[in-house]
Amino acid sequence: MAQVKLQQSGPELKKPGETVRISCKASGYTFTTAGMQWVQKMPGKGLKWIGWINTHSGVPKYAEEFKGRFAFSLETSASTAYLQISNLKNEDTATYFCMRWDYDGGFAYWGQGTTVTVSSGGGGSGGGGSGSGGSDIVLTQSPASLAVSLGQRATISCRASESVDNIGISFMNWFQQKPGQPPKLLIYAASKQGSGVPAGLLASGSGTDFSLNIYPME
Incomplete structure (x- = not known):
């Protein structure tokens, strides 16, 4: 393939x-x-x-x-x-x-x-965008930062301002981004693991409320 x-x-x-x-x-x-x-x-x-x-x-x-x-x-x-x-x-x-x-x-x-x-270099007026309001979904994660000891489980929550469910699928994805690297897909459709993602991740949720649990590796 x-x-x-x-x-x-x-x-x-x-x-x-x-x-x-x-x-x-x-x-x-x-x-x-x-x-x-x-x-x-x-x-x-x-x-x-x-x-x-x-x-x-x-x-x-x-x-x-x-x-x-x-x-x-x-x-x-x-x-x-x-x-x-x-x-x-x-x-x-x-x-x-x-x-x-x-x-x-x-x-x-x-x-x-x-x-x-x-970059304007030596000039350029730029100008600001006016924006059009709109109804984009807002995602709020908590906590904003998290420090855990080795061997402890970490849990991250995410709440959407409105449901992200459609045609029977929860369009919630979790990504990991390390400094200097592009984002890596961890979880898609709320609970499915991405390709090549190691064990130790468990995600769940639907509608507006979701969570990601990161378990210590044996």
């Missing part, structure tokens, strides 16, 4: 007002059998979901915050998805990841990430 891989384009340095296009080339599977999602990781902050595109129909869906300047497109014959950001602003400086979505709630395969740096 061919190895699934998502290869993204290299880093970009842009000025405010310019446009950037990031590519994500898929290999190892039939491109149109899985959706493509995009997320943003700003320095020192968590992941933000930008949206996704149906690779079969070409229909995109965007989070409210990213509607307008962010656009998805496809080159199906080349098994490639694109994220284009127009009228760049300083606050668009971030690393952007593409993720294969298997329609069962899983994101087992990620691109390596593309870092976009927006």
